[in-house]
Amino acid sequence: xxxxxxxxxxxxxxxxxxxxxxKCFFEEGRLRRALKRDIADDIESLHIPELxxxxxxxxxxxYNNHYGVWKATVAGAQRIDLDGNPAGKVTPMEAQxxxxxIVEINAMKNALxxxxxxxxxxxxxxxxxxxxKPILDxxxxxxxxxxxxxxxxxKRVERVLAEEDDDGLRGEVAAPLLKSVLEDTKLxxxxxxx
Numbered sequence: 043x044x045x046x047x048x049x050x051x052x053x054x055x056x057x058x059x060x061x062x063x064x065k066c067f068f069e070e071g072r073l074r075r076a077l078k079r080d081i082a083d084d085i086e087s088l089h090i091p092e093l094x095x096x097x098x099x100x101x102x103x104x105y106n107n108h109y110g111v112w113k114a115t116v117a118g119a120q121r122i123d124l125d126g127n128p129a130g131k132v133t134p135m136e137a138q139x140x141x142x143x144i145v146e147i148n149a150m151k152n153a154l155x156x157x158x159x160x161x162x163x164x165x166x167x168x169x170x171x172x173x174x175k176p177i178l179d180x181x182x183x184x185x186x187x188x189x190x191x192x193x194x195x196x197k198r199v200e201r202v203l204a205e206e207d208d209d210g211l212r213g214e215v216a217a218p219l220l221k222s223v224l225e226d227t228k229l230x231x232x233x234x235x236x
Contacts, residue, residue: 055101058092059085065126071110076121076136077102078129085124109147115140188230195223 059067066081068074078084082099105111117137123129132140183191199219 050097050100052101052104055096055098056105058096059101062090063124066122066124067105071108074108074110075114076111076119076132077106078121078123081124109144112140112143185230185233188226192223192226192230195219195226199223
């Protein structure tokens with residue numbers, strides 16, 4: 043008997059969950075919804091052979107920590123069960139936690155020089171943007187910090203190109219990142235050149 047436990051790969055497990063529960067789990071972030079509380083218990087109780095030995099609970103936690111789920115976690119929104127049916131509602135307290143998490147994620151992305159491809163720079167300032175304004179108004183980066191930001195962005199471009207199969211989405215995400223890398227690189231070049 044083979045007792046080999048595969049390495050933990052949340053994306054692979056989520057892909058399996060999407061196949062088994064197509065009305066509940068979605069690979070595309072913008073389709074994700076708030077899930078029923080303790081839904082991992084429901085999954086484990088079904089004893090699905092393909093999910094045996096996999097860290098389903100951890101993968102569900104990973105799924106629930108996705109930006110798309112946080113955005114769907116609005117006070118009063120329906121939570122869904124494995125069949126996509128209503129299974130409770132998001133409480134105001136849960137919605138506040140979601141807003142806080144979105145602010146943290148956006149602040150971290152902005153501080154690292156990352157961008158959100160779903161938000162146009164031309165959009166008017168939102169409540170979230172006003173909350174992270176102090177981070178955006180921070181003093182200019184040193185040469186070393188600027189180089190580190192370029193490196194982080196290039197690693198993100200590399201991940202997008204390696205992981206994304208949809209050429210349109212690859213271009214939509216990678217092109218603005220590459221443009222930003224070029225702008226930062228030119229700024230660094232101008233500084234070094236004097």
